[in-house]
Amino acid sequence: MVTKVVDLRSDTVTKPTETMRAAMASADVDDDVLGSDPTAYRFEVEMARIMGKEAALFVPSGTMGNLISVLVHCEVRGSEVILGDNSHIHIYENGGISTIGGVHSRTVKNNMDGTMDIALIEAAIRDPEGELYYPTTRLICLENTHANCGGRCISVEYTDRVGELAKNHGLKLHIDGARIFNASIALGVPVHRLVQAADSVSVCLSKGLGAPIGSVIVGSKSFIAKAKRLRKTLGGGMRQVGILCAAAYVALQENVGKLEGDHKKAKILADGLNQIKGLRVDTASVETNMVFFDILEPGNITVEKLTKVLEERGILVMPVSSSSIRVVLHHQISGSDVLYALSCIKQAVLGLPVENGDK
Numbered sequence: 001m002v003t004k005v006v007d008l009r010s011d012t013v014t015k016p017t018e019t020m021r022a023a024m025a026s027a028d029v030d031d032d033v034l035g036s037d038p039t040a041y042r043f044e045v046e047m048a049r050i051m052g053k054e055a056a057l058f059v060p061s062g063t064m065g066n067l068i069s070v071l072v073h074c075e076v077r078g079s080e081v082i083l084g085d086n087s088h089i090h091i092y093e094n095g096g097i098s099t100i101g102g103v104h105s106r107t108v109k110n111n112m113d114g115t116m117d118i119a120l121i122e123a124a125i126r127d128p129e130g131e132l133y134y135p136t137t138r139l140i141c142l143e144n145t146h147a148n149c150g151g152r153c154i155s156v157e158y159t160d161r162v163g164e165l166a167k168n169h170g171l172k173l174h175i176d177g178a179r180i181f182n183a184s185i186a187l188g189v190p191v192h193r194l195v196q197a198a199d200s201v202s203v204c205l206s207k208g209l210g211a212p213i214g215s216v217i218v219g220s221k222s223f224i225a226k227a228k229r230l231r232k233t234l235g236g237g238m239r240q241v242g243i244l245c246a247a248a249y250v251a252l253q254e255n256v257g258k259l260e261g262d263h264k265k266a267k268i269l270a271d272g273l274n275q276i277k278g279l280r281v282d283t284a285s286v287e288t289n290m291v292f293f294d295i296l297e298p299g300n301i302t303v304e305k306l307t308k309v310l311e312e313r314g315i316l317v318m319p320v321s322s323s324s325i326r327v328v329l330h331h332q333i334s335g336s337d338v339l340y341a342l343s344c345i346k347q348a349v350l351g352l353p354v355e356n357g358d359k
């Protein structure tokens with residue numbers, strides 16, 4: 001019988017800590033749609049300060065944060081956004097920027113490290129002379145860390161260069177910073193500096209930071225004023241939202257400092273997986289809290305079988321293709337959980353009998 005679950009599917013699976021639950025229970029709240037929730041106000045002011053932007057807005061999810069941001073920057077019909085072909089906005093957000101916002105996407109190939117070649121971005125910017133035919137480029141989106149590229153970090157130098165390019169062409173820059181704090185910690189660059197070139201950033205609170213619900217978008221005061229209207233349009237205006245912001249505030253205070261430990265555990269896991277015959281990890285690409293590993297052919301086990309065997313042992317992982325699996329570290333995975341997961345994966349891959357009493 002499984003006595004303990006080690007959930008490595010995502011960093012979205014964290015449970016609110018006791019401190020968060022206490023903060024939620026005692027939060028001073030009011031109607032945030034009427035603009036009078038003091039806890040939401042305090043959280044947004046703090047978030048704007050940390051991110052080095054004029055204002056911030058709490059939103060229910062990262063998807064809504066990105067959607068609102070793109071729509072604010074592309075409010076004129078016929079707008080086009082340049083974004084990575086492997087980006088979360090392009091792949092996993094139901095095409096909302098086009099179905100809801102009427103915004104046209106122009107994808108540029110994401111490199112393995114999550115960047116797009118600057119020359120390719122520049123080449124994708126529409127020539128205003130052709131406006132009779134072309135949509136109008138208004139926005140460039142980056143993603144940091146880049147989830148589908150293994151949680152890799154986009155450097156501040158690269159971000160500044162894209163910001164410069166955007167400015168030179170009269171475009172805006174949005175960063176899907178769902179895990180921007182992971183990037184900031186891994187790069188050793190303060191988060192406000194990392195996003196300095198961006199006109200807006202969307203940050204998830206319910207991923208590595210461990211809050212139960214919510215994201216925040218940051219930008220100029222006029223950007224946030226427009227974002228607030230759109231949030232209401234999309235049904236994201238919430239009343240006593242201070243309950244959620246109280247947990248998010250605790251996440252900021254208590255959990256940013258834990259991300260470094262998550263990254264170390266990811267390295268240990270990656271190195272351990274790489275030593276198992278039949279598996280391969282590009283350990284150099286493990287920069288934050290994500291590890292992608294491949295099952296080599298011909299092998300003893302398939303992705304489907306390994307996922308099932310591990311589940312029976314209480315270890316949950318995320319298959320991402322017919323040959324690879326993703327695991328994600330977060331603050332509720334301990335060092336001994338990592339060792340336990342490694343030993344179970346090894347037993348399963350090598351076809352060894354499962355040892356009892358590991359946990």
Ligand SMILES: Cc1ncc(COP(=O)(O)O)c(C=O)c1O
Pocket residue numbers: 060061062063064088089143145146147176178179204215
């Ligand atoms: C890079 C990235 N951006 C945006 C999102 C969307 O966040 P949410 O699930 O809160 O809508 C995710 C979610 O996994 C993500 O990984």
